[in-house]
Amino acid sequence: MxxxxxxxxxxxxxxxxxxxxxxxxxxxxxxxxxxxxxxxxxxxxxxxxxxxxxxxxxxxxxxxxxxxxxxxxxxxxxxxxxxxxxxxxxxxxxxxxxxxxxxxxxxxxxxxxxxxxxxxxxxxxxxxxxxxxxxxxxxxxxxxxxxxxPKEEELLQPSGEEFWRSYIDRATSQQVDVYTKSEYDALSQIQHYTTIRRLLDKHKEIINEKTTSIRLRYVxxxxxxxxxxxxxxxxxxxxxxxxxxxxxxxxxxxxxxxxxx
CATH class of the missing domain: 3.40.50.150 (Vaccinia Virus protein VP39)
Incomplete structure (x- = not known):
């Protein structure tokens, strides 16, 4: 590979x-x-x-x-x-x-x-x-x-879940709240990110959730x-x-x- x-x-x-x-x-x-x-x-x-x-x-x-x-x-x-x-x-x-x-x-x-x-x-x-x-x-x-x-605030983010942003899904016209979690490995210079997307109904109740992970190298x-x-x-x-x-x-x-x- x-x-x-x-x-x-x-x-x-x-x-x-x-x-x-x-x-x-x-x-x-x-x-x-x-x-x-x-x-x-x-x-x-x-x-x-x-x-x-x-x-x-x-x-x-x-x-x-x-x-x-x-x-x-x-x-x-x-x-x-x-x-x-x-x-x-x-x-x-x-x-x-x-x-x-x-x-x-x-x-x-x-x-x-x-x-x-x-x-x-x-x-x-x-x-x-x-x-x-x-x-x-x-x-x-x-x-x-x-x-x-790679400034300090970027690398040393809190390890807990943090709200990032909201947007309206064009396909459903419903609100999506996006949260992230991160952990920085100083030896590899890699940030481990988890992104959580929560789809809300008209009552702002969560009706679906999707979690993805990504790794990013800093230079x-x-x-x-x-x-x-x-x-x-x-x-x-x-x-x-x-x-x-x-x-x-x-x-x-x-x-x-x-x-x-």
Missing amino acids: NLERAYSMYNFEEYDDPVLYDRENDSIIDDIVFLKKWAKRTRGKIIDLACGTGRATIPLARNGHQMIGVDVHKGMLEEARRKSTNLTLPIDFVLQDCTALNLNVKSSFIFSVGNSFQHFLTNEAQDGLIRSVSRHLEVGGLFIFDTRF FPKEMERLLSPYGLEIVNIYSDWEANPLTKSSDQMVYLCRKI
Whole structure:
């Protein structure tokens, strides 16, 4: 079994319902706006790694860019293909391991969003991902990705159940309350998350509950420099969000803009 598949299987249950994933995430567009600006400056095929259901792939293809979307989760890719089937867009969705990418193409723009970088849980998996990016990126080409900033408040969350957010399920028009539990392993730098989704009726009584687990690896900024450098990736800038604000010690996120040298 390949590296990414072996370690991503820990996280598959969080993505086993692609339709639910889209319901909870399709309102996120700030990263897409950022990517569109950089895509205008590039030519040729653009590669979206860990593309999922095509949340970012499809909007860029709508803008006329030739896209390759890659993911290791078959169900997510099937949903991406279903969503784009009747749109006649220039997209090729590929089921591959991002740590051993083999697309037979070079790109001037590769990206991975949605904090997908955190799904690569081991040093070997991270190296495989960056090596794959470097092999498929033209000299001078850009690699953009994001990951959560490992500040103290992020890592040392209470181990008990905490309320996260509520939303209205479009399919049922019912409220869903989302709770999380987390435990950080400092030795592996992996956060173990449990997500509990509770569907409520009109009387705010729980009528259904779904629990999923996910593991996320955290990387510190200086550590990231050492990870990228051996593969010829120069950090051009690190932002705290998709509006290109500077990174600070209180940031929640790191957005990396890298260039192959």
